Each structure stands twice: as structure tokens, then as C-alpha cells.
Amino acid sequence: MHVTLTDHARCLFGDEYRATPPCAGEHDETYFIEELTFADADAILAMLRELCPYLVDGHLPVRIRNLAYRLVLLQRPDEPELMREAARSLFSHGPDWDDIAAALERRADALDTAA
Incomplete structure (x- = not known):
């Protein structure tokens, strides 16, 4: 069994920086998504x-x-830096989500202005 979400993700998808530890656990993406x-x-x-x-x-x-x-932002909806981080991720993975990324940046800017 995986101790943390990170451990489960590492076993399921691998890690660019560290070797994937040996694991006898199930590697089911559906369970990981849950x-x-x-x-x-x-x-x-x-x-x-x-x-x-x-x-x-x-x-x-x-x-x-x-x-x-998306799940992090639902839990922390008022953190501008987190919104910007999510936007950078969306921008870097193709134009399909550019409008969502831009909206996140606008929301982050509005939160900064209101503070």
C-alpha cells in the first residue's frame, strides 16, 4: 500500500528525478484518481x-x-499565487486551456488588487 499520494503517483507514473521504489501494491489509475x-x-x-x-x-x-x-483551487480558492502557478501549468501544456489560464490570472490579479 502507498503511504502518500506522492508515493502512489510515483509508482503509477514514474519519477523523472528519483527511481521508482519497488512496490507490491496495485497500480490502478482509477484508484489513484479516487x-x-x-x-x-x-x-x-x-x-x-x-x-x-x-x-x-x-x-x-x-x-x-x-x-x-483544479482540486487544489477548489480547496484554496483565494490564493493568487496558486492560481498563477496553475495558469502557468495550463499555458505550458498547449493552447486548449489558454482561456482558462488567462481567467485564472485575471482572478489572481483581482484578488491582489482587493487585498
């Missing part, structure tokens, strides 16, 4: 920052990154 869905923001951010420390690197599939940032 674990990600109900993880707290700190666990999700730890996974993203450990497996993708430079935002555009790592072996996490883009769909997993997008979902992870």
Missing part, C-alpha cells in the same frame, strides 16, 4: 512539487496535473 479526488490540498501540492518541481517536467500526465490543480 485518492487524488479526496486528497487535501497539502497532499496534492506535495505531489505536484515533488514530481514536477519545474512545472513543465516530470512524468505526471497532463490530465492528472490539470485535475490536481
